[in-house]
Amino acid sequence: MEWSSERLRVHSKYPFRIARPGGSVSGRNVDRVIVRCLHDGTIGMGEASPVPYYGETLDTVEHVVQQLNRDASLIGDDLYAVSEIVRRLVDRFDQHRAAVSAIDAALHDWIGQKLGIPVWRLLGLSMRNVPATSMSIGLDEPEVMVERVREASGFSALKIKVGTDRDEETLALIREAVPEAKLRLDVNEGWTPDEALDRIEALSRFSPEFIEQPIPAGHLDDLRRIHEQSPIPIYADEDVVCPEDILRLQGCVSGVNIKLVKCGGIREALRMIHLSRAADLKIMLGCMAETSLGIAAAVSISSLVDLVDLDGHLLLSDEPFGALTLDGDRVLCHDAPGFGLSVRPDL
Template sequence: MSLDATFERVSLPLENPFTIARGTQTAAENVVVEITDEAGMTGVGGAAPSAHYGETADTVEAVLPDLLDAVERVGDPHALHEIEAELASVVNDNPAARAAVSIAVHDLAAKRLGVPLHRLWGLDPSAAPATSYTIGLDETERVREKAEAAVEAGYPVLKIKLGTDRDRELVDAVREAAPDARLRVDANEAWSPREAVDKSEWLADRDVEFVEQPVPAEDPEGLRFVHERSALPIAADESCVTLSDVPAIADRCDIANLKLMKTGGLLEARRLIAAARAHGLEVMCGCMIESNASIAAAAQLAPLLDYADLDGSLLLAEDPYDGVDLSGGEIRLGDRDRAGTGARPRSE
């Protein structure tokens, strides 16, 4: 079978500057992959590289020719296991680049069968949890305004970025603006273990659900210290990058947070979910700031999750791709006419 593959770099401005403990972002550099079969059917995937994990749009573009050559060598878009194994053998690192190719191949395979990807996997779309909507770091009044706007737009779950000397003030502002919302917080590795334990106490008083990555990933014993003493459940993000990390975090957290841009592909993401379940962990799927070219694929995993944090495309000023409807936080996977991941260029 003949497959033709192309890729394109896209710069995606954000609706508002997005700040976390590590810095501020005003645009996201994504790379979109398209793989077309001999009948002219095209699968779409996206890479949203993170410098924190050693990837940039430049590195993605550098390795994609080799990855796409590997797909063309396999030739069959339904040979998903063989393709992902080949991708990993060709490029060991660069998970966002491999994820873009994996997504595009999965999208093409499901389109060729005329079914949504979640249906190909036999998943129940009604089991998808609501996605959270993230409130980035900002001036306190601006954080309050963002929370009010998110509630007005119907989002029932808010995630608050923390890691400042105003953490308590920021959480109080969001709780006042959104008294009925489910709240989660994410420190992005900014706290010390003792600080995390202390903050968990007053966060619990404000009905926060859990704390994501309170301490640096380089401090696994600090994560254990927090997990054993925290008043709230702990989610591991930067400490849970690949499948092999799951056994190491199993006694250091309550929730494993996977991202396609960390796992390097959809099959590996599903393996990580299974491994986390086997170790007694709950599972969340998060994202970078990404186009629907990749968010739509992550949304297909939603019925396997306890929590979803898939708002990356919602933070963009404009997304060149349409995808799964996430308005109001609901992940709507029920459209059987939307074959593949659901990602489509908005021009279609």
């Protein structure tokens, strides 16, 4: 068994800004790490989208992958025992969950190819009940954001980045352009706990479906108070990383944004989905700016959730893998082994 990693640079169609400092795609370059597992003549692939906010970089991902070749006990001798493998990896690399997510994906892709079935099928799921994805609109001048909204006319739900002094001006223009669209507002920690309720009140006239991460992560008492008093449902994103966060958030929000990159991949995301159901929290499945390889891992389990925000590959100008299709505004995996990559660049 041989593990390897390779950097891959792709490009976003547009600059993509959010309210949280350091959270934006600066320029158009999007750098990812593609992880490969070669075993028994088959290559499984996964993508890591490390986010410095969560303490990971391209270098730290590559370091974790190197450890797999140095310490064979981390993977063990049974590649099909993914749950056990991921438990070991999360114990050892708790702060490297984007790396673990890529390894988890490569294992699922490898198994799917060995069995000749798509990953979603080996998980006992289907593509029939996959919810429509929202399309994300990054922060920009109000006129530019409206232009992006018009380009996204095929999507019934829009994830609008907010958290600036021009939110009301922007949303008034957007509502005029798309009176029927579901508007999901993502503040990315952009408000203080003291101002959040006033801001929510001001934006409620645009009838948003929910408001995501209104205040900086780590202020659960404030989040609970805002959730209890807000006329609009509140969702957590930056506050929810791994399974342990779900129960802490019970009563503090209406829903959670689960991302494979944050939690460590498909196995950990499944644990979070089941915990969220038990805690009566709505579940959104989200992503970073990722190629269709990274997004396909999330789409494989998207029939289990309430809301889908898996548009990262659609925001790229040079998506290389072709692992997904768009059926109206639903992002679906192919009915092909593993993640069904139609292009496997010789990285």
